[in-house]
Amino acid sequence: MNQPLPFGPPGQTGRSDLTQVMQKVVRGDKQAFSTLYDALAPLVFGITIKVVRDRAQSEEVTQEVMIDLWRQAARYRPEAGSVTTWAATIAHRRAVDRVRSAQASADREQAQAARDHSPAYDEVAEQVQTRLESEQVRRCLRGLTELQRQAVTLAYYQGLTYREVAESLRAPLPTIKTRMRDGLIRLRDCMGVTT
Template sequence: MADPRRFVSVNAGRANETGAEACANHRAGPDPELTRRLTGLLREIAGGDRTAFTEFYHSTHDRVFGLCLRILRRPAAAEEVTQEIYLYLWNSASQYDARLASPIGWLMMLTHRRAVDRVRVETASRTRDLAYGQRHLGRDHDIVAEAVGQRSEEQAVIDCLSTLTGTQRETVALAYYGGRTYAEVADHLGIPLNTVKTRIRDGLKRLQNCLTGSLSDA
């Protein structure tokens, strides 16, 4: 087999075709025969067997991609994290302990952890962009940007952002700093357009109230 890194990169995108089926498979209980076979493959992978890696990949990548897609909700990001998982597995198969989890259980734990880490990184990045953008964007939230510019206190922006709910922060970030229209935000989050408009309106109102010193429960 070719270099595992090249193999995973080429094949990661194919998982998109079976992501929905993988989600259903993940809910099913462990298959004893599959568990025995994957356990043996992991031992061989730990010894550098690339053929075993190929078989393990084809036997499990639909489940890995399916879980990534459920968490990240973006096929491109799910493919990237899927690739990272298998590169990690190639280098760390020797760490698997059959006494602690089945191969699928171990793999799903690694996948969930890596996907959640990706969400946290992206959320932190959006929050930083939001703090910066409050002083530079000229849309219907100009009053917020003006308040920030007058106070010139970045920490105040960060503090006020923390008054938003998690859903408000995410929606405002996608609309104003992710370059998406309200309709695109609704499609991305899988929620009604009116819900997006309400979250953004309420989020901007909270920011305005906070930055002008009159925070309410709006």
């Protein structure tokens, strides 16, 4: 069962008369706008409902378009087309904007829902990965010379600086830097790290 349009029936004003009515609307004539409203609201609603496909939103868009016609009346140029064409263009743009806005809102909500329902952090898998990496590091450390292993261990596991490592091992600083560099290169190669 079709409900009647929320707007009055199309007025008896002819399309050619709408240009004159529009000129009065530009001067702020509220009665002329009422005439314009009666003549164009059904057309605007028809265009809007075809695009938006939701009666309530189409009614809102129609109201917005009619307010635009009132506010932008001075922008109407008869040489560019009829008042009906101008109103139809505004109605179509507003309807498309409403659909795009609704789609963007739905996309944002869907993305948020997807983020909220992301798989739980797999703590067990993370622990296994950490254990495997630790074992690989220990195995690779065993492949270093004793001097390289001492230097790397003091620097990376005890947090000593190169100078502190040199003092701890009673070796010259350049020697420690060389041991560290060579040891780190061997570790990198052993662990399959590419640079």
